[in-house]
Amino acid sequence: MHAKIVLLPGDGIGPEVVAQGERVLRAVAQKFGHSLTFTTCPIGGCAIDEFGDPLPEQTLTACRDADAILLGAVGGPKWDDPTAKTRPEVGLLKIRKELGLFANLRPIFVSPYLVSSSPLRPEIVAGTDILFFRELTGGLYFGESGKKTNPDGSETAYSTMIYSTHEIERIVRLAGQAARGRKKRVTSVDKANVLEVSRLWRRVFERVMKDEFPDVQYENVLVDAMAMYLVARPKSFDVVVTENMFGDILTDEGSQLPGSLGMLPSASIGASGPGLYEPIHGSAPDIAGKGIANPLATILAVAMLLRHSLKLESEAAAIEQAVDRVLAQGHRTADLAAGGPSIGTTEMGGLVLAELA
Ligand code: IPM
Ligand code: MG
Numbered sequence: 001m002h003a004k005i006v007l008l009p010g011d012g013i014g015p016e017v018v019a020q021g022e023r024v025l026r027a028v029a030q031k032f033g034h035s036l037t038f039t040t041c042p043i044g045g046c047a048i049d050e051f052g053d054p055l056p057e058q059t060l061t062a063c064r065d066a067d068a069i070l071l072g073a074v075g076g077p078k079w080d081d082p083t084a085k086t087r088p089e090v091g092l093l094k095i096r097k098e099l100g101l102f103a104n105l106r107p108i109f110v111s112p113y114l115v116s117s118s119p120l121r122p123e124i125v126a127g128t129d130i131l132f133f134r135e136l137t138g139g140l141y142f143g144e145s146g147k148k149t150n151p152d153g154s155e156t157a158y159s160t161m162i163y164s165t166h167e168i169e170r171i172v173r174l175a176g177q178a179a180r181g182r183k184k185r186v187t188s189v190d191k192a193n194v195l196e197v198s199r200l201w202r203r204v205f206e207r208v209m210k211d212e213f214p215d216v217q218y219e220n221v222l223v224d225a226m227a228m229y230l231v232a233r234p235k236s237f238d239v240v241v242t243e244n245m246f247g248d249i250l251t252d253e254g255s256q257l258p259g260s261l262g263m264l265p266s267a268s269i270g271a272s273g274p275g276l277y278e279p280i281h282g283s284a285p286d287i288a289g290k291g292i293a294n295p296l297a298t299i300l301a302v303a304m305l306l307r308h309s310l311k312l313e314s315e316a317a318a319i320e321q322a323v324d325r326v327l328a329q330g331h332r333t334a335d336l337a338a339g340g341p342s343i344g345t346t347e348m349g350g351l352v353l354a355e356l357a
């Protein structure tokens with residue numbers, strides 16, 4: 001097959017981990033006889049520096065024209081000035097919105113080889129396998145917001161969590177369909193005891209599940225309780241569906257189950273068009289340029305890219321198995337090494353390549 005891939009390395013450790021993702025993509029293409037073309041475009045802070053815009057028009061155009069997009073990370077202290085005209089994160093939010101990527105899939109899977117890297121006890125985390133569906137183009141991130149200065153000089157600001165029936169239905173449907181291929185259980189997370197928007201979310205969720213997925217079990221959990229259950233009994237969840245910001249927070253929490261944010265990939269997909277694949281970790285400015293970042297989340301994002309956008313299941317599985325073997329052999333980047341011996345970003349990428357070959 002032939003496919004066009006856009007690489008968006010971004011800021012901080014983004015370029016380092018995307019370089020390893022690209023190596024793996026090229027190796028898989030060669031091994032399985034596919035032809036991939038790569039275009040690299042700026043996004044985030046580096047795009048602000050160069051073009052004054054965190055998502056330059058040419059980047060958006062290239063992305064629209066691609067079959068799939070691999071992104072590193074955006075942001076860093078250099079662009080954190082609260083009075084600045086724009087921010088790197090705006091680029092990421094804009095590309096999600098412009099491409100209609102309303103569903104963010106975040107698998108939280110604890111590899112048997114990483115059970116001992118988890119801060120939680122083995123009997124709690126071993127066997128954890130959750131697939132989060134985070135709504136990505138609505139809710140608190142995209143609702144009306146504003147700020148004003150009051151007559152006494154103090155300030156007031158607000159952000160709104162807003163959802164329509166249609167936005168809830170489409171993400172719930174994807175979650176329901178995914179559950180059918182798994183353990184057939186969906187948990188919806190909301191704050192229906194307080195928020196009107198959550199009460200709509202819950203009503204729509206229950207209706208879609210009852211009418212369209214009678215074969216799938218479902219439950220509702222309040223977001224504060226979910227934060228607790230996620231570390232108390234993570235094995236009891238299969239598919240979880242939730243609002244944009246709840247999903248942002250809960251998946252960072254969930255990333256600690258396998259011991260490091262550096263292990264978790266994500267896929268952002270829409271009704272049609274290219275998907276966007278990225279590690280869930282950020283730009284990690286504290287370790288940027290040191291060559292020690294864990295590239296496995298990005299490499300696993302490449303597997304999701306092959307599976308979801310290019311429909312290349314065996315190729316995706318080959319990558320996941322290669323990663324698993326490298327972990328089984330005991331190789332660890334610093335984030336997972338708990339102070340023990342560790343290897344660098346390029347070395348880890350190289351080991352995955354060797355296993356693929
Ligand atoms: C994520 C990140 C982003 C988000 C930031 C960088 C805007 O935390 O993808 O989870 O909040 O969505
Ligand atoms: Mg986040």
